[in-house]
Amino acid sequence: MARIVHNYPVAPGCYRMGLSPGVDRVEPGQFVMIRIPGGLDPLLRRPFSVYNVLRGRGGGIEIVYKVVGRGTGMMASLGVGDEVDVLGPLGRGFPMPGKKERVVMVAGGVGVASLHLLAKRIGYGTLLFGGRNRRDARLAGDFRDLMEVKIVTEDGSMGRKGFVTEFVEEEIGEEGTVVYACGPSAMLEKVSCIAMDRGVRCYVSLEGMMACGMGVCLGCAVKADGAYRMVCSDGPVFRCDEIDWQGMDG
């Protein structure tokens, strides 16, 4: 059981939750499965990327989550001192860039959460962040100390106007770039296409409906290299050219 040390809003519908104690040896891109104890509904745990690792007094982790349904709605109503059940760290994270590689991260909305630990570990490069408006862009705030941040908003209220995918091409123009992306699956597919066209190495962090998070229910299948692989245990990070994007749902 982990205790909530903070749980506050950071952007529209998005919260940052600190949990202590933390989990051991987190790699950037790994996730935890969280459950609010007590009830049978919702029954299953919910997966969240580890956003940050907290040092000092028992250690801890942070997640940044968006309220989209019942589980996340309940999480948002919890307060400091409440307890949740945390399983993890789970999955395979992002590989580090090569010595001379340029780093480009592409994030859609709360997808930025899975890239933050990686950005901290790497400490340079460019983040291309896409959100609906300037308030969403607060999700990219922590990255400003770590790397160059470029904002794209759908309503043009901050940065450039449009979808983040429209600006990926110019960003990864050069060879010797590695791309890390997380966001809605349609966005990841576009980013992957561009990266593959350019022959640029690109890693995507996928989502999927999960029950166990540890590779045993075979529920979170994604088609990769002609076979079903599990997002939770073979991923969530995949090389973009492994994924059979045609076989993806929505």
Add this chain to the structure above:
Amino acid sequence: MASKKRDGMRGAVDLSVDIGGMRLKNPVMTASGTFGYGIEFADYMDLKGLGAVVVKGLSLKPRAGNPPPRIVETPCGMLNSIGLQNIGVEAFVRDKLPLLRGLRVSVIANIFGEDVDEYSEVARILDGVRGISGVEINISCPNVKKGGIAFGTDPSEARRVVSAVRKATTLPIITKLSPNVGDIGTMVRAVEDGGTDAISLINTITAMAIDIERKTSKLSQPTGGLSGPAIKPIAVRMVWEAYRTARVPVIGIGGIMTADDAIEFMIAGAAAIQVGTANFVNPRTAMDVVEGIERYMKRHGIRKVGELTGSLKV
């Protein structure tokens, strides 16, 4: 005497059970498809504390399974349409079983096929393999030769599968029954005639969940199998019905989250139980259930766990 009852019992209680010739340390097993090949859980508990591990359903050849989405949560439960993805019986024996053997837990192989021959071939391959304590036949599987109707809903087909497996193996046989039938008693008699040594039930209940915006199934398939606490009262009722007909031991499955749930099944007639979906919620559930049953026995002065089986007062 009264004070003894209050304090509960000191000393050891006997949790061991005999299921169709399998001597198990305790009545708690893990349900097929919810515990992988067992090895995945070794980080969370000492597997040898369990009665048995039932592994993911095995077919003759590897199977890819269904496209995503394969699971969806429903109130107090989940639907799945995994499509029986598995690595195939030979890869299991070669790659997974040696690791499981090292963990010193009884292993039950859950098997299925698209026709009777496939069932018996898988059973034959497992016969005499070191480290397998028994087979569990999943008859909730489409019968390809009979237009995809599940073996488990047709008593004569079910009997045929069981007797073919009976001829193919000397291992104890558990037949796992589908709840998607009108009269479970008829199925119990059919698989007993086929020569099963025990029965387990229930498998998942065929069910649906629809995305009303897209007007499509929430799964890639129209229907899926419902599991979890939502099905427990149905499962308890079916175990009780099966117990009243059965000559062989009954293994109760369906929505068990706690020791109290497990005990409920035993009172209804189960000689042993399996923990399924709960393994996803808390990977240590099965061990917690073992410990909880032991505490209950001490509290109620029950020396042998078998005394619980069918102890329902009517």
